[in-house]
Amino acid sequence: MTKQRSHTFPSPKKMIYQYIAEHGTLSKADLLSTFTLTSSTLSRVLDELVLEKLLLTIGLGPSSGGRRPILYEINPNYGYFFGLEISRRYSSLGFFDMQMNAxxxxxxxxxxxxxxxxxxxxxxxNVRAFLNDHQIDQEQIIGVGIGAVGPLDRVNGVILRPLNFPASGWNDVPICALLAKRLSIPTTMLENGANTALVGEHWSMRKDNLQHLLYVHAGVGLRSAMMSNGQIVHGTIDMEGSVGQMIIQTDGPRLQDQGNFGALEAFVSVQALEKKAISHAKLGRGDLITNYHVSPEQINYDHLLQALAQDNEYAREIFLQSSVYFGIGLANLINVFHPEKVILGGALVNSHEQYYQTAIEIAQKNTYYYPEYQPLFSKGLLKEDAVATGAALMVWRAMDI
Structure with a gap:
């Protein structure tokens, strides 16, 4: 297992490599206008990267009066990465080349x-199947990045005490060590899934040069991540789900036997909707029992989604109420962090377009300095692939160059 590294200033060689990776095909002149290096030093670095097969020369660019410049781009086949998402409802595995193509x-x-x-x-x-499909040797794999539900011990690669996994055994899981041993891949890195989702989405939007981003995932639980000056903001402890404990109604309900009364998660989560629907069904409210031939205790989120898709009045009502509370929670976060862009994901956000739009409208109405200050809202570009993509990208950025 590779432990998390402290933030150190990267070498000129790594900075040049990553700059080319982020901006695509570039010439030496393009790089000289960006980096404070002499022409000879830059030539030496580029020659080293080509010799090590990290970079490829792909021809000549247009002339600006002299000789046509050599064009460089990163070698997509130098090595490969896996990105793994571990979440409560769904998990995913992605396989990426050096250009972060899935x-x-x-x-x-x-x-x-x-x-x-x-x-x-x-x-x-699945790792074996992917390698066989693409005829790639195990030795070409650089590492595996994992984006998981917290809380985590990121340094030692351990999933600590996550709530609400359907299966047992998810407490104190040394996931990095288990995967490294089983896959015989030396580099494994763990980060919370909200952070890797934001890293992935930021990468996909890199041409927009966004520096301050907020990511909120509303699903079985609530998870959030914040980026300032292009870097993920880490707290003293890793508790990505703590956003769900934001109190929005002081005398409100409590979702679990632990946590705050009136917390956001008691109104905005898959569990909250299931709990409300079960309680209402026991009181004879709604028509889910009749429509799906189930007892109140058997009502689950899939029933609610199906009813919403069928334009069921009761389902529309409880999803709408949830989206209003979600918008209030978003406004609170926006008023604290002042992001340029807010990226929303998760099962609830994707349940219906009206849920997403209502949450945005409520958030905007309760944002301080609105309409002078209006952050952009998005479901992201990568959507459900964001967590795994960002996890792989984390390993790519940490590799030695």
Whole structure:
């Protein structure tokens, strides 16, 4: 397992490599206008990167009066990465080249059989399948990045005490060590999934040069991540789900036997909607029992989604109420962090376009300095692939060059 590294200033060689990776095909003149290096030093660095096969020369660019310049781009086949998302409802595995092109992706439901041991075996089988499909040797794999539900011990690669996994055994799981041993891949890195999702989305939007971003995922639980000056903001401890404990109604309900009364998660989460629907059904409200031939205790989120898709009045009502509370929570976060852009994801955000739009409208109405200050809102470009993509990107950025 590779432990998380402290932030150090990268070498000129790594900065040049990453700059080319982020901006595509470039010439030496393009790089000289960006970096404070002499022409001879830059030539030496570029020659080293080409010799090490990290960079490719792909021809000559147009002349600006002298000789046509050599064009450089990163070698997509120098090595490969896996990005793994571990979440409560669904998990996914992506396979990426050096240009962060997704060569393969698979996604699966997390049910009561998906224990840590089962997940490791499932991931190993898919890793073998991906390598066979693309005829790539195991030795070409640089590492595996993992974006997981917290809380985490990122330094030691351990998933600590996450709530609400359908399967048992998810407490104190040394996931990096387990995968490194099973896959025989030396580099494994762990980060919370909200952070890797934001890293992935930021990469996909890199041409927009956004520096201050907020990411909020509303699903089984609430998760958030913040980026300032292009860097993920880490707290003293890793508690990505703590945004769900934001109190929005002091005398409000409590979702679990722990946590705050009147917390956001009690209104905005898959569990909150299921809990409300079950309670209402026991009181004879709604028509889910009749429509789906289930007892109140058997009502689940899939029933609610199906009813919403069928324009069921009761389902529309409880999703609408949830989206209003979600908008209030977003406004609170926006008023604290003042992001340029807010990226929203998760099962609730994607349940219906009206949920997403209502949350945005409420957030905007309660944003201080609105309309002078109006952050942009988006579901992102990568969407459900963001967590795994960002996890792979984390390993790519940490590699030695």
């Amino acid at each position: 060569k393969s992706f698979t996604r699966w439901r997390m049910d009561e059989t998906m224990t840590p041991a089962q997940l490791v075996e499932f991931v190993a089988a």
